Amino acid sequence: MAQHAPAAAHAHDDHHDHKPHGWRRWVFATNHKDIGTMYLVFAGIMFFVGGLMAMVIRLELFKPGMQFVDPLLFNSMTTMHALFMIFGAVMPAWTGLANWQIPMQIGAPDMALPRLNNFSFWILPFASAILLLTLLVPGGGPAGGWTLYPPLALQTADAFPMTIFAIHLMGVSSILGSINVIVTIMNMRAPGLSLLRMPLFVWSWLITAYLLIAVMPVLAGAVTMLLTDHYFGTTFFTAAGGGDPVMYQHIFWFFGHPEVYILILPAFGVVSEIIPAFARKPIFGYEAMVYAIASIAFLSFIVWAHHMFTVGMPLAGQIFFMLSTMLIAIPTGVKVFNWSATMWKSSMTFEPPMLFALAFLFLFTIGGFSGLMLAIAPADFQYHDTYFVVAHFHYVLVPGAVFSILGAVYYWLPKWTSKMYDHKLAKVHFWLSAIFVNVLFFPQHFLGLAGMPRRIPDYATQFTDWNMVSSIGAFGFGLSQLLFPYIIWKCVRSGAPAPARAWEGAHGLEWELPSPLPYHTWETPPSAAVIARGAEH
Amino acid sequence: MIRKALAPIAALAAVTSLFFSQGAHAESGWHLLNMRQGVTAISREIYSLHMLIFWVCVVIGIVVFSVMIWSIVTFRKSKGAVPDTTMVHNTKVEIIWTAIPVAILVAMAVPAAKTLVQIEDTRNTELTIKVTGFQWGWQYDYLENGVRFFSRLERKADAARQLGSGVDPNTIPNYLLDVDNPLVVPAGTKVRLLITAADVIHAWWVPDFGMKKDAIPGFVNEMWFNVDEDKTGIYRGQCTELCGRDHAFMPIVVDVRSKEDFQTWLKATAEAQKQAAAPQPAATAHAG
Numbered sequence: 001m002a003q004h005a006p007a008a009a010h011a012h013d014d015h016h017d018h019k020p021h022g023w024r025r026w027v028f029a030t031n032h033k034d035i036g037t038m039y040l041v042f043a044g045i046m047f048f049v050g051g052l053m054a055m056v057i058r059l060e061l062f063k064p065g066m067q068f069v070d071p072l073l074f075n076s077m078t079t080m081h082a083l084f085m086i087f088g089a090v091m092p093a094w095t096g097l098a099n100w101q102i103p104m105q106i107g108a109p110d111m112a113l114p115r116l117n118n119f120s121f122w123i124l125p126f127a128s129a130i131l132l133l134t135l136l137v138p139g140g141g142p143a144g145g146w147t148l149y150p151p152l153a154l155q156t157a158d159a160f161p162m163t164i165f166a167i168h169l170m171g172v173s174s175i176l177g178s179i180n181v182i183v184t185i186m187n188m189r190a191p192g193l194s195l196l197r198m199p200l201f202v203w204s205w206l207i208t209a210y211l212l213i214a215v216m217p218v219l220a221g222a223v224t225m226l227l228t229d230h231y232f233g234t235t236f237f238t239a240a241g242g243g244d245p246v247m248y249q250h251i252f253w254f255f256g257h258p259e260v261y262i263l264i265l266p267a268f269g270v271v272s273e274i275i276p277a278f279a280r281k282p283i284f285g286y287e288a289m290v291y292a293i294a295s296i297a298f299l300s301f302i303v304w305a306h307h308m309f310t311v312g313m314p315l316a317g318q319i320f321f322m323l324s325t326m327l328i329a330i331p332t333g334v335k336v337f338n339w340s341a342t343m344w345k346s347s348m349t350f351e352p353p354m355l356f357a358l359a360f361l362f363l364f365t366i367g368g369f370s371g372l373m374l375a376i377a378p379a380d381f382q383y384h385d386t387y388f389v390v391a392h393f394h395y396v397l398v399p400g401a402v403f404s405i406l407g408a409v410y411y412w413l414p415k416w417t418s419k420m421y422d423h424k425l426a427k428v429h430f431w432l433s434a435i436f437v438n439v440l441f442f443p444q445h446f447l448g449l450a451g452m453p454r455r456i457p458d459y460a461t462q463f464t465d466w467n468m469v470s471s472i473g474a475f476g477f478g479l480s481q482l483l484f485p486y487i488i489w490k491c492v493r494s495g496a497p498a499p500a501r502a503w504e505g506a507h508g509l510e511w512e513l514p515s516p517l518p519y520h521t522w523e524t525p526p527s528a529a530v531i532a533r534g535a536e537h
Numbered sequence: 538m539i540r541k542a543l544a545p546i547a548a549l550a551a552v553t554s555l556f557f558s559q560g561a562h563a564e565s566g567w568h569l570l571n572m573r574q575g576v577t578a579i580s581r582e583i584y585s586l587h588m589l590i591f592w593v594c595v596v597i598g599i600v601v602f603s604v605m606i607w608s609i610v611t612f613r614k615s616k617g618a619v620p621d622t623t624m625v626h627n628t629k630v631e632i633i634w635t636a637i638p639v640a641i642l643v644a645m646a647v648p649a650a651k652t653l654v655q656i657e658d659t660r661n662t663e664l665t666i667k668v669t670g671f672q673w674g675w676q677y678d679y680l681e682n683g684v685r686f687f688s689r690l691e692r693k694a695d696a697a698r699q700l701g702s703g704v705d706p707n708t709i710p711n712y713l714l715d716v717d718n719p720l721v722v723p724a725g726t727k728v729r730l731l732i733t734a735a736d737v738i739h740a741w742w743v744p745d746f747g748m749k750k751d752a753i754p755g756f757v758n759e760m761w762f763n764v765d766e767d768k769t770g771i772y773r774g775q776c777t778e779l780c781g782r783d784h785a786f787m788p789i790v791v792d793v794r795s796k797e798d799f800q801t802w803l804k805a806t807a808e809a810q811k812q813a814a815a816p817q818p819a820a821t822a823h824a825g
Binding site: 064066145149151239243246281287312315330333334343348365369379382385386449451457461462 | 565566567569570571572573582583586587590591593594597598601602604605608609612613614615618619620621622624625626627630631634635638639642645646649650652653654656657697698699700701702704705706707711712713714736737738740742744747748749750751753754755756758759774775776777778779780781782783784785786
């Protein structure tokens with residue numbers, strides 16, 4: 001059996017014991033699994049930090065009137081909730097999954113640039129700490145929204161340079177992480193594993209990494225111009241000095257729209273791994289799936305101004321951005337249809353990862369529908385900056401990105417730990433999450449359509465009922481997530497041993513590796529036969 | 538184990554029941570589910586576009602979700618389903634499910650673009666008002682008539698909305714949606730707004746008029762509305778671009794009157810403002 005050879009080599013390797021132990025194992029980590037673990041743990045902590053901020057928001061919005069926080073602190077909470085969830089939770093979670101999975105899935109011993117990998121992780125805790133500390137400086141945290149629109153953002157007090165420095169650091173981390181992903185995928189695939197035989201998760205990450213490298217510098221440029229406007233007398237975005245506040249929005253959303261696909265494309269990859277595994281059937285239309293991800297990535301560069309339909313664009317601009325945005329529905333539709341076709345004439349079982357993937361399928365599609373509605377520019381004049389938008393992007397990001405991250409962890413955890421978690425508890429976690437996420441976000445569609453603006457700490461009394469429902473959903477969703485670390489902790493401590501191929505229908509090179517995993521993942525590349533077995537899509 | 542997991546939910550229910558007990562509010566909001574049709578031709582057109590795309594989504598949703606649910610119910614291993622592992626690709630089907638969305642999108646894009654053209658047609662306006670957003674209120678300036686005034690959150694609501702004021706917002710009529718001086722406009726008239734801002738970006742939105750537009754310092758944005766002749770009354774909206782601490786507290790109220798009533802109001806207001814602006818000593822001398 002070909003897959004036993006690397007394991008034997010490992011036992012020998014471990015004997016020499018040159019790998020660092022104790023705190024050095026983590027601080028000086030160069031092993032993709034250790035770094036992946038750190039990314040995921042960090043993302044989990046940030047998920048709860050950002051979640052706590054969301055709880056403050058929903059607590060204040062439980063009923064009209066100001067009960068708990070000053071409006072400025074409320075604005076800080078919405079701003080930082082977004083920054084922590086995007087840059088602290090979802091993006092690092094994807095990088096963590098990339099670190100764990102890419103070497104395993106392409107038959108590589110590790111990531112191509114292990115020290116760079118260590119550096120790109122260790123930037124993050126410092127960046128997040130700086131961002132969190134802004135809450136303690138005079139004037140409070142950033143409160144102008146995560147988009148940092150000038151001139152409002154320029155009114156931020158001492159938190160301003162700290163926020164921008166934190167964003168720069170997170171951007172550097174993302175760019176370095178992406179370089180590593182691209183170099184690894186391009187250079188370290190096992191011989192015979194051509195690009196179009198790669199698992200879809202690897203494909204989705206390859207494309208995501210290019211998006212990141214393309215747009216993170218744009219964000220860095222935009223926030224640097226904000227910084228010089230604030231401290232060095234430039235007037236890039238200040239009308240009084242001949243600058244243009246709308247230009248910032250164009251630059252920001254040129255980053256911002258690809259950014260939202262950076263958050264969701266790896267989710268497409270994960271779902272394309274999980275559904276075939278539990279449907280016991282190869283993914284339908286593998287190549288179409290690859291091309292769909294690539295088209296979505298391309299389109300993401302030419303739709304940015306749909307975030308700005310109300311700034312007063314020329315008619316031609318509005319029509320262009322409306323049409324280009326509507327086009328996104330086509331590759332996205334292809335993906336949803338292909339996932340559905342994968343389930344057709346399959347043989348499904350419903351373990352926790354599959355439940356999360358199925359919830360993704362339904363709820364992400366609902367988020368897609370509201371996205372299509374938002375694309376219609378005249379209707380967007382009514383939807384824009386209301387809770388309808390909040391409902392839309394939370395549907396694509398929570399039951400979309402977050403559910404697929406949870407599903408991915410439940411899918412691969414038995415491989416990482418070689419132990420199985422408590423399925424019953426994980427299903428409780430799933431059902432509570434799936435129910436409360438809808439209680440939380442569905443009523444926000446109603447609130448937005450009824451005319452409630454977003455980013456307000458207090459509202460007219462007719463919005464009370466649905467806000468209460470939404471808040472109850474938020475508290476329920478937040479509390480249910482506490483189950484997740486408990487389930488993982490229990491699995492690591494006392495989970496039953498899991499076989500090397502933890503799921504009956506799971507394909508892919510990661511399941512060809514022995515459990516527990518060898519220290520250097522694929523010390524010798526998998527043989528052609530193993531690749532052929534693993535690369536059945 | 539399930540009971541243990543549900544314990545926090547029970548605690549949550551207890552806490553929320555405490556919240557609920559603190560006074561029921563006057564008017565139920567459960568029926569507020571959809572966009573309003575509004576009182577202008579454009580707002581109704583936007584509403585019908587919204588309903589059209591909504592029903593398109595509902596129909597697609599029914600088809601797609603039915604296939605998914607059918608698969609989930611039918612193709613179960615526990616029911617002895619055997620996977621058809623040869624089913625990996627079908628060019629004909631893939632072309633069909635790419636072409637159908639294209640057709641739907643084209644069908645949607647045409648009416649949407651037509652409405653956009655109408656919205657952007659700012660010719661033949663009959664009254665121009667300059668709207669300036671500031672932190673945190675609005676200034677209205679009737680350019681042709683010399684009438685100008687500020688419009689801010691009504692005082693009682695402003696007191697009630699302070700942190701820990703102890704005032705129940707439900708006791709205040711139109712809480713956060715009322716101002717001291719509403720914008721007054723005539724019905725049946727194409728009113729043009731020139732929108733700008735004094736400090737940061739704001740956005741002017743009255744849902745019943747169907748349009749919102751950003752108020753940006755250094756820019757003058759244009760927007761128009763024409764309220765139906767028979768739809769006089771009070772219409773309310775809010776600032777819809779985050780503009781700092783009191784973003785939630787800068788409502789917009791528009792008092793739509795008949796053309797005659799509007800003219801009367803305009804004359805009276807212009808007169809009153811002229812007198813108020815007149816130099817004080819002269820007035821005293823005249824009286825003396």
